[in-house]
Amino acid sequence: MGRGGSHAAPAAASPPWHALPDEVWEHAFSFLPADSDRGAAAAACRSWLRAERRSRRRLVIANCYAASPQDAVDRFPSVRAVEVKGKPHFADFGLVPPGWGAAAAPWVAAAADGWPLLEELSFKRMYVTDDCLEMIAASFRNFQVLRLVSCEGFSTSGLAAIAAGCRNVRELDLQENEIEDCSIHWLSLFPESFTSLVTLNFSCLEGDVDITVLERLVTRCRNLKTLKLNNAIPLDKLASLLRKAPQIVELGTGRFSADYHLDLFSKLAAAFAGCKSLRRLSGAWDAVPEYLPAFYCVCEGLTSLNLSYATVRGPELVKFISRCKNLQLLWVMDLIEDHGLAAVASSCNKLQELRVFPSAPFDAAEQVSLTERGLVDVSASCPMLESVLYFCRRMTNEALITIAKNRPNFTCFRLCIIEPHTPDYITHQPLDAGFSAIVESCKGLRRLSVSGLLTDRVFRSIGAHADRLEMLSIAFAGNSDLGLHYILSGCKSLKKLEIRDCPFGDKPLLANAAKLETMRSLWMSSCSLTLGACRQLARKMPRLSVEVMNDPRRACPLDSLTDESHVETLYVYRTIAGPRSDTPACVQIV
Amino acid sequence: MEMIDAELRLGPPGSDVNVVVQPARTAAKRSSSAVKSEASGTGGGNDDDAAPASKVQVVGWPPVRAYRKNACHAAAEAASARTTTKKQGEQGGGGLYVKVSMDGAPYLRKVDLRTYGGYRELRDALDALFGCFSSSLPGFAIAYEDKDGDLMLAGDVPWDMFICSCKKLRIMRGSEAR
Numbered sequence: 001m002g003r004g005g006s007h008a009a010p011a012a013a014s015p016p017w018h019a020l021p022d023e024v025w026e027h028a029f030s031f032l033p034a035d036s037d038r039g040a041a042a043a044a045c046r047s048w049l050r051a052e053r054r055s056r057r058r059l060v061i062a063n064c065y066a067a068s069p070q071d072a073v074d075r076f077p078s079v080r081a082v083e084v085k086g087k088p089h090f091a092d093f094g095l096v097p098p099g100w101g102a103a104a105a106p107w108v109a110a111a112a113d114g115w116p117l118l119e120e121l122s123f124k125r126m127y128v129t130d131d132c133l134e135m136i137a138a139s140f141r142n143f144q145v146l147r148l149v150s151c152e153g154f155s156t157s158g159l160a161a162i163a164a165g166c167r168n169v170r171e172l173d174l175q176e177n178e179i180e181d182c183s184i185h186w187l188s189l190f191p192e193s194f195t196s197l198v199t200l201n202f203s204c205l206e207g208d209v210d211i212t213v214l215e216r217l218v219t220r221c222r223n224l225k226t227l228k229l230n231n232a233i234p235l236d237k238l239a240s241l242l243r244k245a246p247q248i249v250e251l252g253t254g255r256f257s258a259d260y261h262l263d264l265f266s267k268l269a270a271a272f273a274g275c276k277s278l279r280r281l282s283g284a285w286d287a288v289p290e291y292l293p294a295f296y297c298v299c300e301g302l303t304s305l306n307l308s309y310a311t312v313r314g315p316e317l318v319k320f321i322s323r324c325k326n327l328q329l330l331w332v333m334d335l336i337e338d339h340g341l342a343a344v345a346s347s348c349n350k351l352q353e354l355r356v357f358p359s360a361p362f363d364a365a366e367q368v369s370l371t372e373r374g375l376v377d378v379s380a381s382c383p384m385l386e387s388v389l390y391f392c393r394r395m396t397n398e399a400l401i402t403i404a405k406n407r408p409n410f411t412c413f414r415l416c417i418i419e420p421h422t423p424d425y426i427t428h429q430p431l432d433a434g435f436s437a438i439v440e441s442c443k444g445l446r447r448l449s450v451s452g453l454l455t456d457r458v459f460r461s462i463g464a465h466a467d468r469l470e471m472l473s474i475a476f477a478g479n480s481d482l483g484l485h486y487i488l489s490g491c492k493s494l495k496k497l498e499i500r501d502c503p504f505g506d507k508p509l510l511a512n513a514a515k516l517e518t519m520r521s522l523w524m525s526s527c528s529l530t531l532g533a534c535r536q537l538a539r540k541m542p543r544l545s546v547e548v549m550n551d552p553r554r555a556c557p558l559d560s561l562t563d564e565s566h567v568e569t570l571y572v573y574r575t576i577a578g579p580r581s582d583t584p585a586c587v588q589i590v
Numbered sequence: 591m592e593m594i595d596a597e598l599r600l601g602p603p604g605s606d607v608n609v610v611v612q613p614a615r616t617a618a619k620r621s622s623s624a625v626k627s628e629a630s631g632t633g634g635g636n637d638d639d640a641a642p643a644s645k646v647q648v649v650g651w652p653p654v655r656a657y658r659k660n661a662c663h664a665a666a667e668a669a670s671a672r673t674t675t676k677k678q679g680e681q682g683g684g685g686l687y688v689k690v691s692m693d694g695a696p697y698l699r700k701v702d703l704r705t706y707g708g709y710r711e712l713r714d715a716l717d718a719l720f721g722c723f724s725s726s727l728p729g730f731a732i733a734y735e736d737k738d739g740d741l742m743l744a745g746d747v748p749w750d751m752f753i754c755s756c757k758k759l760r761i762m763r764g765s766e767a768r
Contacts, residue, residue, distance in 0.1 A: 090650065092653070092655045092656070093650035093651070093653045093654070093655070093656075094649060094650045094656060095649065095650045150655075150657070176655065176657040178657075204657070206687075308658070309658070357654070357658065358652060358654065361652045361654045361659075391652065391654075416652055416653060418652045420648070420651065473653075475651065475653075500650070500651075501648075
């Protein structure tokens, strides 16, 4: 290494590796896959800091308020791909009021100024406007990838700007966004000479799409690998699209219903037969069971199947899934029922991720026969299963203990028993023992959501055993401050904690204030917090932003409230940017 | 009646606790699940039946994304409408969603005309959404905006002709309709 030659090195004060030029370190750091490793390297010494930050190409800002856009641009001047996440996770369920914040505009503006060579931009749970999209189209001459997940604030006009302005765009991936339909035929704004599309996902768009324009686009983009359609594409048009893009690897079918006609069925089956590379399938909204066999020829090759929007049930559904012997990912509705999951358990042995969503989450009565039985079967027979999201209406400790014993390799376990405070339905005991078994057995568990009737005991287990746990979601659980104390004083790797409707109060929060700076964020709503504790916390921990929100309908006049007043929602996160200036009236920073 | 309570409590978007149930949307665009969840949020409405369930809904629970609620709701409506109505020989799938406004309601809804067999089912469905025909409120009439932009009273032309020409539905108070 170093300067070559085999001359005798004098007894030097500094080790020889200090003489290595930055480029060598930059190259070395390029082998570090995790940003946290790169961050650790950057903290070692000044020359590593310099080499690492100048060569960082991919940046993830997991909380858009943890640092300012200018901080990011200044520290990492050569970034080519950025992902920014905004609102807290519970925003997905309506717990965050409109206008809360997470605007993408400051990030786009800073990027336009500081990262002109930016190629990829990804926003999650942020407020993205048409102006943002227009600025993106105008500012980055080599822009290639736009990914918007659970965002809102923009319309098809913004998409038109992207289509017209980004001549090198490869991926346009719109996942579960709220997009205003301005009836602009944005698809037709991709120039005729434009052929670089690899991913096109407009499944969340509600409006109509010009099918002819879409067909022409699909035909000329020979590298198209991912195509996810919206509800406006009828079944017969799907068949003709597939014939034009047989190289497709990932397909979202959009609406999959029509009256059964043999010739349409044959057209579809033939079209699918031509798609030899198809590996991932989603959509099938409103699927009509009689058309499912059209998929049969691709079943063998499928590794990922997302039927979580398909309200199809019955033997056709089970037959179809059972043919997909190589499935690694399966998302379904609970309409599959226990017997369907038993079939999955015996057919899909390579399954790694299972999600079962509720078809009627707000119905009081049980309409489908999906119980703990289904999850027990799948976890017993699928040795590679490591990630589960399961909505059901009943559970037992015994089932959870069995699951824990069978699958110590879980990395993500999210169980949602729909009715709060539901105990073990056989013994009527809390589900402490079951969830304790999960955290004791699954040593690699990174994400956990608990539900059902739970006492402080389960939190003692979680705090003590869940060493790798990074994200924990708690609702309607625990019986005293101790529960929260166990979590905050344990859980060595905890990054995100979200709690709602639990009897947790001020004491554990203040006793574990320092812990909060080691975490990304804490959300507590409908607990037993007082404003005084929040004030104390803010005073004690200046690098935390302590946001309080009481009534989303009203301004939050903190100054006039006493220390004893109840805090409805607390959102705390670490930040180097100081208090944000874009809070709506109902949110106050303490 | 839960529906009426919910309506009385609804204010302009952004200023009402019921709005919290759904993430931010523009005022002009409210899909069916928004109002459904709001009704559920106040009184436990179950919009698959006429009589709401007695369970009280909690905001944001169970933790189902708003996006998923909308999609499932639309699909479930279509599925249940399909099983109870006779198909009109419509081919090719693709919904025929039109906006429905009701005088006095702050949010519009959307319905898929292809899922109804005739005017009777449409009226029942609108009743399920707005509670306009079965309550003791003064009479409502269904009007629609056709391709030419004219406001017409629904029911004069055959159903198939109606769904081809209907662009928007409007539930009008009896006094205005006269």
